[in-house]
Amino acid sequence: MPEPSLDNLRAQISRGRAWREFGRITALTQNNATVAGLGHVAAIGDQVEICGRSGVHIRGEVLRLDKGVADVLPTESLDSVSVGDRVHLLGPIEIAPDDSWLGRLIDADGLPLDGCPLLAGTQPRSLAGSPPKASIRKALGERLECGLAAFNTALPIVRGQRIGLFAGSGVGKSTLVGQLARSIEADVVVIALIGERGREVRHFIEEVMGKDGMSRAVVVAATSDQSPVLRRRCAWTAMTVAEHFRAMGKHVLLFADSVTRFAEAHREVSLTLGESSSYGGYPPSVARNIMALAERAGPGEMGGAGDITAIFSVLVAGSDMEGLIADTLRGVLDGHVVLDRTIAERGRFPAIDLLASVSRSLPGAASATENALLKHLRRLLSVHSQTELMIRSGLYEKGSDPEVDSAVELWPQLDEFLGAQSPESIAESFDRLANILTAEG
Template structure:
């Protein structure tokens, strides 16, 4: 039986062939067998300069529209196309831990070849059915005080980090990668600057952090298809480890660059632009990607692992209601908002607690913690309401007891929310420090 199986696996799969009929901008038009040239199919254009991988992204009449994964140099009318019969799959394995891979699952870290797994995983995987999915698990210790106390994240939850450029979201992601309590971390660097990739791997993760991590990289100079596929591969690798029963932390920086890549693909395929130039397919692909994170299936009383997803959203012009931010916020289970004004004051991470929310709270907190969070938020809100008058010296102390207390607590709370990137604070220590700041009025402080 083993010999028969080996013989079958050794057989050359049936090959489908077509030919290039035209090249228009970034798009290749080709003809071939209709049953092989389906949407999402992969093909290779054979040229004098080498083979060019392509993906079918649309149709014009009976011609397939293909977008290349690389430069179009050497493509000519009549060039032969070889269509991949298997489709876009990868075979992840535990040997991928500690490695840096590209959008195709190929190593880019000079660490030698990757050992493939036994089972193929589709790049465009489907999430578990809603009725078969487990509930989100216990809360996760992120090591970041502001998140651990005010916007707690549970295992299997999906959170967004919304920030403009230069506000510190990448540093926050590095803190989560270093300190979060998880079995495996899968990090997708989508459209990042090439210079920062090496720095992130060497300086942030280091050899110890890489032991539990797979990094998927597609830099900003790579084609749109590669940037989109790197995001899909990040979720595919996460799904593999989830199926092994692991708690996976999936960090993606950023969803906005995934959306920009899909916009570029859609416009090249002839889609009409909508709000700010984004095509309809962008808003179709976003939930397909983000819904893949979350709890695993629950069968026979046993739960698979979970994917806790943290996705950064680069808000255009610091407008937190721009199309991608607005669409993503409606899909995710909470959002952490970072603001430029806070960063300019020198407080990092620059999280605006009043604008951030976790939809799993207060279900993951006990009564004392809920009261503690409520009191701290009230103090922050009272100060924000009167901040302009306070800074001008126009507020008279004694006119409002709540504002007086907010002024008293403002500096200690700001110091609590600030945190060096090398520092980590546990869940319990974070609540204990918050209780000490708020004083004896809180029951948690009294218990301590």
């Protein structure tokens, strides 16, 4: 661990408080506590510490203020807490990212999970950050090498772009996230693992990312057994870490896996506070929170700031792309990639359904020649999809339609191309695609 500098120590001392306001618990339920005495000094989103008479200390978050009392949602069980216990106000929830966080695993509060001390930076940041002003925000940047043929050609990712990765469970989503995290050129990679099982967090770090991948990464994790307050906060913490590095002029690659679990955690919090559910069983505020999270990513301000290229994964139940979470994200992102279970079941990975996927960086991210190739590719895949049942049923006779004949002839090569995983460049990927498309007949 690097030694703390004088600036680090000075910053930590300046964040200390000579006094602390406190209140007392007046009512308890299994999920939240009502606190009197803080209603006129606390703010929504402030952090508190519940000091139980049994000696337990539990962090919580102020989520509602009403007539001098505060409703607090804890980060742990309230089983050892009693009415009358003292609650200290800690103030706004902030973290202080530092360059030394690279290679580390932290929790939703910005604390280390790997058993080693974590050096706090000199500039604390609120988790409730704001996106760059639209009037001075940069445009999307250059095209990025992705190490996968499908992304190098038909689904380009450019610097500062925000895309969604839509998939059901067990179709290779986490593996694809790891491949992109290792392959896309970026100064820093920030990964939010929201609501994952503890075993999967370890597997992702050791097997999916590996030592080389982790050397430039910060992983923020909140496991499925943790409170909804922490699972929701995990996404904000990861975004705040990414914003820190963007402010330093770096290109940051951010993965949030998954936004669905972020939304589910927000639903739990909102329902606990009495907010009614609406479309899809989610409260009205969930759409606003998703859009606010997505808007914080993307290009930085003109004049030297870096960029956050973001990939948000979405769990879709039964391939339902019309659910609230999927529909909301599709409307605010710069593209979406759909992973199909049928494709995964026949063994092609990544199981990208190209016809259901789109990158809004096109056509600008490709040349006229490249766009013509991509148009031809999509046309052949569309023709094959429309006639596949007829072909498999033996109802199509070769020679009846030259376009269908071309689609049938080239489909095995095109399908193999879309699953290609090699370190070839964008130009080499397009050359290979051109060779396939010009070989028909």
